[in-house]
Amino acid sequence: MTGRKTFTRRRLGQSALAGAALLGAPLPLREAFAQGAPANLKVGLLLPTSGLQAQIGQACRRGADVANDVFADMKLPVKLEIVNYDTETKPDVARTQAEKAIDAGCHILVGAFDSGQTIAIAQVCEQRGVPLVVNIAAAPQITEQGYKFVVRNFPTAPMLITGALSLHKEIFKISGKTPKTAVLMSVNDTFGTAMINGIKALFPKLDMPYELVDTISYDVAAKDLSVEVAKAKATKAELLLPVSRLNDAKLLVQEMVKQRWEPMGVLNPGAPGLYEQDFLKTMGKYGEYMISNVPWLDPKSAMTQALEKRHAAKFPNDQLDLNGGFTFEGVLIAAQAWLAAKSTKPGDLMEALRKIKIDQHVMVGGPIQFDSKGQNVNIKATAVENLKRKPTVVLPLESAAAPLVFPMPPWNDKRRT
Amino acid sequence: MTADFLLSLAQAITKGLLTGMVYGLMALGLSVIFGVMRVVNFAHGEIMVVGMYLAWMGFEYLQVSPMLSLPVIALIFFGAGYALQRVVISPFIGRPEHQQFLLLLAIAILLVNACLVVAGPDSRGVQMESQFDSYELGPFVFDAVRAHAALTAVVIAGLLWLFFTRTRTGKSIRAAADNNLGALVVGLDVRRLYAFTFGVGAACVGAAGALMITIIPVTPFLAAEYTLLAFVIVIVGGLGSMTGALAGGLLIGVSEAVAGLLLQPSLKSMVSFGILILVLLLRPQGLFGKSST
Numbered sequence: 192m193t194g195r196k197t198f199t200r201r202r203l204g205q206s207a208l209a210g211a212a213l214l215g216a217p218l219p220l221r222e223a224f225a226q227g228a229p230a231n232l233k234v235g236l237l238l239p240t241s242g243l244q245a246q247i248g249q250a251c252r253r254g255a256d257v258a259n260d261v262f263a264d265m266k267l268p269v270k271l272e273i274v275n276y277d278t279e280t281k282p283d284v285a286r287t288q289a290e291k292a293i294d295a296g297c298h299i300l301v302g303a304f305d306s307g308q309t310i311a312i313a314q315v316c317e318q319r320g321v322p323l324v325v326n327i328a329a330a331p332q333i334t335e336q337g338y339k340f341v342v343r344n345f346p347t348a349p350m351l352i353t354g355a356l357s358l359h360k361e362i363f364k365i366s367g368k369t370p371k372t373a374v375l376m377s378v379n380d381t382f383g384t385a386m387i388n389g390i391k392a393l394f395p396k397l398d399m400p401y402e403l404v405d406t407i408s409y410d411v412a413a414k415d416l417s418v419e420v421a422k423a424k425a426t427k428a429e430l431l432l433p434v435s436r437l438n439d440a441k442l443l444v445q446e447m448v449k450q451r452w453e454p455m456g457v458l459n460p461g462a463p464g465l466y467e468q469d470f471l472k473t474m475g476k477y478g479e480y481m482i483s484n485v486p487w488l489d490p491k492s493a494m495t496q497a498l499e500k501r502h503a504a505k506f507p508n509d510q511l512d513l514n515g516g517f518t519f520e521g522v523l524i525a526a527q528a529w530l531a532a533k534s535t536k537p538g539d540l541m542e543a544l545r546k547i548k549i550d551q552h553v554m555v556g557g558p559i560q561f562d563s564k565g566q567n568v569n570i571k572a573t574a575v576e577n578l579k580r581k582p583t584v585v586l587p588l589e590s591a592a593a594p595l596v597f598p599m600p601p602w603n604d605k606r607r608t
Numbered sequence: 609m610t611a612d613f614l615l616s617l618a619q620a621i622t623k624g625l626l627t628g629m630v631y632g633l634m635a636l637g638l639s640v641i642f643g644v645m646r647v648v649n650f651a652h653g654e655i656m657v658v659g660m661y662l663a664w665m666g667f668e669y670l671q672v673s674p675m676l677s678l679p680v681i682a683l684i685f686f687g688a689g690y691a692l693q694r695v696v697i698s699p700f701i702g703r704p705e706h707q708q709f710l711l712l713l714a715i716a717i718l719l720v721n722a723c724l725v726v727a728g729p730d731s732r733g734v735q736m737e738s739q740f741d742s743y744e745l746g747p748f749v750f751d752a753v754r755a756h757a758a759l760t761a762v763v764i765a766g767l768l769w770l771f772f773t774r775t776r777t778g779k780s781i782r783a784a785a786d787n788n789l790g791a792l793v794v795g796l797d798v799r800r801l802y803a804f805t806f807g808v809g810a811a812c813v814g815a816a817g818a819l820m821i822t823i824i825p826v827t828p829f830l831a832a833e834y835t836l837l838a839f840v841i842v843i844v845g846g847l848g849s850m851t852g853a854l855a856g857g858l859l860i861g862v863s864e865a866v867a868g869l870l871l872q873p874s875l876k877s878m879v880s881f882g883i884l885i886l887v888l889l890l891r892p893q894g895l896f897g898k899s900s901t
Contacts, residue, residue, distance in 0.1 A: 241728070241729040241730065242729055242730075243731065243827075245729065245730045245731075246730070279729070407872075408872060414824035414825070414830075415627075415823065415824055417623050417751065417865075418620060418623070418864075418865055418868030418869055418876065419868065421616055421619055421620060421623070421869065422616070422868070422869055424616075425612060425613070425616040427612075438731055438825070445739060445740060448740040448742075449739075449740060449741070449742040449749070449751050449752070450742065450749055450751075451742065451744075451749055473735050477740060
């Protein structure tokens with residue numbers, strides 16, 4: 192039979208020679224062999240889905256889980272292969288997982304919610320020449336160290352702080368009540384330290400109407416904040432500025448209620464915690480009227496509406512918040528870069544990321560674009576107040592879904608139900 | 609010093625005393641086991657974490673308050689501790705200390721991994737309306753949950769004292785602890801007494817776990833921290849001394865609270881370890897311990 196191939200000693204020799212040539216080829220050539228055929232874009236999504244930040248990491252992941260469906264709804268001609276990696280809320284694990292993702296053939300990485308873990312991943316991406324799209328991480332050094340393979344679609348700590356403190360003035364102006372003193376309470380991890388340093392540096396320049404009377408830092412894994420809250424209460428500050436995560440935000444408010452400390456307001460200057468679903472659920476009426484000055488989903492964007500619809504259908508018991516929003520945008524950026532590059536080669540993807548301009552996206556702000564350092568500078572801050580167990584945009588006024596309530600009603604006020 | 613500062617200091621001391629009582633109960637279990645069997649329980653924190661998880665499960669799945677599930681948990685832990693001693697630990701009594709250490713470390717690792725398998729790595733806590741409650745006494749504000757936990761810890765410690773001083777079994781255990789050979793000569797079943805002691809120690813830790821879950825949420829990785837804390841407390845108080853364990857708990861609780869107020873709160877653990885070093889230097893047998901010489 193003419194078409195039949197037989198396996199001879201000569202064929203075996205030829206195959207062995209070809210295999211040896213491929214194995215012996217220099218690494219770039221091998222990559223070219225591997226990437227010669229058209230392939231799907233494989234995105235490595237690195238998030239802390241277990242450990243201390245598990246709940247937030249899972250909220251981030253939900254945004255990515257519905258990304259392909261939203262792309263289809265928005266007629267975006269792309270379908271990504273998203274592979275999930277758990278960083279276990281540890282920078283060393285984040286680093287190992289990043290290496291694992293790249294070894295598994297991921298063309299681009301997205302992550303990792305926390306600054307410490309993101310820095311660990313960024314170092315790996317830089318060494319291996321694979322692009323990293325940072326979904327959430329505010330430490331300035333991520334885009335200040337001259338990395339060539341890192342872009343960040345999240346405000347830096349100074350950007351978060353400037354946006355938040357500017358909104359504070361607006362809150363006081365609208366409510367007609369201005370506190371004279373404030374106390375800053377912060378976690379002492381990479382993010383918290385960056386925020387504290389940023390606030391201290393920017394505070395004099397922003398001409399704030401209140402004085403910062405004390406700064407109290409605590410461990411991110413703190414299991415009891417009674418001493419910290421007692422110390423803050425003793426300052427008699429009229430305003431609390433918490434730079435918290437989720438678990439400590441719950442401990443903080445629980446202690447404030449127990450110790451009957453009722454400042455004029457709790458204004459989060461750009462940190463997570465207060466707007467999160469688990470916080471709202473577990474704190475109940477005591478979680479109401481707390482304000483977070485953070486970037487938020489733009490309810491007027493068609494893509495946000497599509498994302499909300501898909502998210503509600505797939506995760507009916509979970510709230511879509513900025514974690515899901517920014518992670519979705521991280522995947523969207525990867526998809527748009529792939530469409531622009533028409534290639535999965537890291538260099539081409541990175542080149543496309545540098546030139547990208549995405550007008551239609553989900554978070555409040557201008558088009559997604561990266562400056563020479565890889566930072567998106569078009570993201571805007573909002574004031575999100577917890578009203579009726581839901582984070583609700585109250586500022587800027589053009590995006591407000593409900594009127595602002597400030598000062599915060601006392602713990603036993605009838606308005607808290 | 610202003611009146612406000614003095615009030616804050618008094619509040620911190622009160623809070624430290626309340627937390628210290630629960631710490632004391634936790635350390636009591638470790639001290640009882642060492643005092644009688646001369647076995648250092650390196651799985652102590654892990655046993656407490658299992659107690660916290662049981663109380664959490666009772667609350668989460670059966671809607672039973674940890675305070676109500678406490679006696680059941682203590683009973684389960686007594687039985688489990690008794691069996692563990694008879695089957696696993698008993699053969700190691702009298703063997704070199706490094707073998708005992710490795711055995712208990714292995715048990716600790718097994719327990720942490722069992723917690724991970726059953727409940728996962730996430731933080732689990734009970735959410736009760738009472739966790740937002742506090743009592744007001746003049747200018748003082750007491751955390752209701754801590755006050756209830758401390759009161760329960762004092763009651764349990766009192767019952768334990770009655771057991772060791774008023775009951776025949778308790779007196780026999782003390783006799784075996786004081787003179788093992790003498791106890792054997794007068795016909796006491798020392799092996800059974802050892803198992804009973806381990807059961808009592810485990811019950812104390814289980815009860816402390818049920819109380820602790822009302823104050824802080826639990827993760828499997830909390831265990832090592834609490835083993836270390838229990839060691840600091842019993843070494844400061846005096847290894848093997850019940851009074852020492854309670855006093856050590858109070859001392860560490862208060863020192864952490866006051867240090868948190870006077871220094872940066874994130875530096876509060878530094879003070880308890882500083883006290884440990886001082887005690888080891890100046891009084892190695894601990895504040896209430898007997899000198900080996």
